[in-house]
Amino acid sequence: MITLLEALVEGADGTYASKQDLxxxxxAMFSWAERKEAYLAVQTNETSIIDRAMTLMQASKTTPNDNAIDKARIVRCRRDLTLALRYYALxxxxxxxxxxxxxxLYWQKNxxxxxxxxxxxxxxxVFESICTELPKEQANLFKPYFKLGEQTIMSN
Incomplete structure (x- = not known):
């Protein structure tokens, strides 16, 4: 919405906003209530979303199956996933x-x-956890942002 408002202000510099901008x-305004409810649901369920994501990650084949993973690495991973969840929600x-x-995303990629x-x-x-913890309609609001994240992080 910030980018949308900035584009509207830039585009209407000295003139009226275009019909498309309006x-x-x-x-954006019409879908605000729905997005706000999804945001609040993530905030309320943050701990269970991150707990589930950590469990899924540890059980997956994409992470090292190292029983000697130290607590500091787990704490950092949990912190990073929480930060990611909050930014995706925002x-x-x-x-x-x-x-x-x-x-x-650019910071995370680096x-x-x-x-x-x-x-x-x-x-x-984290996205899989959101899909489990939230109603489908709310979880679907996150889909384009997680897809963008995957594309941005995996691009060269």
């Missing part, structure tokens, strides 16, 4: 893919590349 804003609430990319992780699937487990 339609886009109207659509991106969905504001209906703002550019904000999500600028404030989180961190993962620096760590040598080229096939990281952690946020995939």
């Amino acid at each position: 339609r886009n804003l109207e659509h 991106g969905m609430l504001l209906q703002d893919e550019e904000m999500l990319k600028d404030r989180f 961190v993962l590349q620096a760590m040598g992780l080229h096939h990281y699937h952690g946020v995939q487990f």
